[in-house]
Amino acid sequence: MEKFNTHTGLVAPLDVANVDTDQIIPKQFLQKTERIGFGVHLFHDSRYLDHAGTQENPDFVINKPEYKGASILLAGENFGCGSSREHAPWALQEFGFKVLISSSFADIFYGNCINIGILPIQLTEEEVEQLFKLSTESVLTITVDLPNNTVTCGDLVFKFSLSEFQQYSLENGVDSVGWTLNKLDAIKAFEDKMPAWQ
C-alpha cells in the first residue's frame, strides 16, 4: 500500500446525504476478478445519462470542467452506507480520489478505505457545512497533513483524528496481513485454549 503523508488537491463537492455504495458503483460492474477497471464506472447512474455509460451528464459534479482532476471528495453525511463492496473505494481511488471528507461515514466503508490507502476524514457538521458553502463560491483547493492531522483550506484549519493504528498504517503503507502474520504465536496460543465446540 502506498504511504500517505500530505496531499494538496482540488475539491469536488457532492452535497448529498446517504450516498450508498450501490450509487458509488452499481452491481453490474462488480463482475470482475481483478481490482482494476472500476474508476470508469464510479457514480455510474448519476454520471452518465444512458445505461451504457456513453453520454456524460454535464450537471454531475465530477463531469464539470472546473472539477476535472479533483482528488478530494467533499461528501454529505453517512457517505458509503449499504453494501460492504470494497469495489466502491477501489472505484473512488482509481478515479483519482485520495481523500474523502464528510461529517460521517458508514463503518464498513470507512474501514475499507483505510485498508486500501484512501484517507477518510471526519469533520464536524459545521466544518463540513462551511466547506460546502465555500465551494459554492469558488473551486477549493485543500491541503491535508496526515502526520499533523490538519485540513487547511485558505485561512481555515480544521483538526481531525484517526485511531492510532489506522494513522500509523496509512502513514507507513503497512501490509496489514503481513503485520498480523508476525503475531502467529499469539494466534496459536489463542487457538490452543479454545473450547471444543468453537
Next chain:
Amino acid sequence: MTTSTPKTMYEKLWQSHLVQETKGETPLLYVDRHLIHEVTSPQAFANLRFHNRPVRHPERTIATMDHNISTRSIKIDAAGEGAANQLRALEKNCKEFGIELFGMGHKNQGIAHVMGPELGLTLPGTIIVCGDSHTATHGAFGALAFGIGTSEVEHVFATQTLRQNKAKTMKVEVKGNVGAGISAKDIILAIIGKTGSAGATGYVVEYCGEAIEALSMEERMTVCNMSIEFGAKAGLIAPDQTTFDYVKGKEYAPKGEVFEQAVIDWTNLKSDEGAEFDAVVTLDAKDIKAQVTWGTNPGQVVSVDGAVPSPDDFSDPVEKESCINALKYMNLTAGTKMVDIQVNKVFIGSCTNSRIEDLRAAADIVQRYEGQQVVDSVDAIIVPGSYRVKELAEQEGLDKIFIDAGFEWRLPGCSMCLGMNDDVLEAGDRCASTSNRNFEGRQGRGSRTHLVSPEMAAAAAITGHFVDLNA
C-alpha cells in the same frame, strides 16, 4: 468483596475472542467462521497467491454461490459471461486453497446467510464474517457477525483474525407483544423508521424485550439481517432455548457432550443485569403496524394505513431534502395513501425473507384470496433462499400454491435483491420487495422499490397494490 462490572453480550463476545491487544495497535480478534461467495472473494485469493500465502484454516471457511447466479438454470453459464468468470474463479480458488464449496446443484447451496444457519455453521458465541453487509443476520444466534471488505477477507484467509476497534453499544427493546399478522420484517422496519437509516452508525445493536424473545429463529434472523440498514455494524439477540433447539442436530453443529458444554457456555452469553449501553431505544410492540417503505432508504417507512409524507413533515433540513429527492425518484405525491400505490413487480426472496417460514406466510396470504390469481398487471417471482428451503417448500406443496396462483417459482440465489443476474427491474418498474434495500437503482436503474414483509408482498401480487391485511 468486589463484584465485577456487569457486561453486555457484545463485551463478552469481544473479550472471548480477543487474541491480542497491544498499545498502539487495533485489537486483534479471532474469527470462528468465514463465509465467502463469488463476488467479494476473487481479489482476496489473488493477493494470497501473489504473496504465496496459504489459507490458515480452510476448514473454518465455507463457500457458496449466491450473488451472481441464474434463478432459472443451475448452469454456471446461465447468468452471463462476467458471472460465469467469477463462479469459475470461485471453483478454482476453493480447490486450490482447500475450501469446501457449495456450488451450483449442490444440496447445500444457497444464500450465505440462509445456508449458514440451516446447516449449523452458525453458532452462538462465535465471530462470523463474510464479504457481505447482511452478515449481521447470524447475530440472531448470539454470534458477533458482520460484513467485511475484500482486504479483510484476505486478512481472515491468511490469519483467521481481524483487527477491529470496539463499537459503541445500543440496546433496542421492543416491549410487549406485537398484534396478530405483524411480522418480524414489520418490527425491524419500524425500528429503522424510528432511528433513521444512520441511527446506529458506530454501534453494535442488541435487540431484546418480550416481542423479540417471542420470535422464532427465522424471524430473529430477519430482524438482525437489517441491522446494517440503520448503520449498525452488527445486531445481536441473546441465545435461549429457542436458539439451542434450532441448532441441535444440525449437520455442522457440535454433537453429544460437546453440544451440552456449548449450551452451558452459550447460556452465559446474555447481557448481565445492569449492564450499561451507550444508547437505548424503546418501542412498544402493540404500536407496530404492517410497514411499507415509501422512499430510497429503509428509514423512509410508514405504516400501511398511513400516507406518503410531505417534505414539510421533516424539520431536519437533510431529511427534508432527502424526502424531496425520494419523492421525485419514487414518482410519488405527498399524501397518497400507501394502500393506493400500485405495483407491477413483486419479489419474494433475499437473505431477509426467503426462509421456509417466509414462504409459508406468503402462501397463507395467497390462500386467503381463495383461488384469485396474481393480477394481470403484476409479474411476481418467488426465490427460495437455498436448495434446502426449496425442497422443503416443495414437500409442503407451497410451490404448487404459488404456481397455481400465477407466481414464478425460481431456483435459490440473491436474485432481484441486488439484480446482479438477469432478475433486474426496468426503469419505472415499481416493486413490492421482501428484500432489504430500496436504494436508487438497487434493483435496476430507474426502478422503484418498496420494502415489505412476505405477507404484504403476496397480497400486493394478488391485488396489484399494498393492502392493510388487518383492516
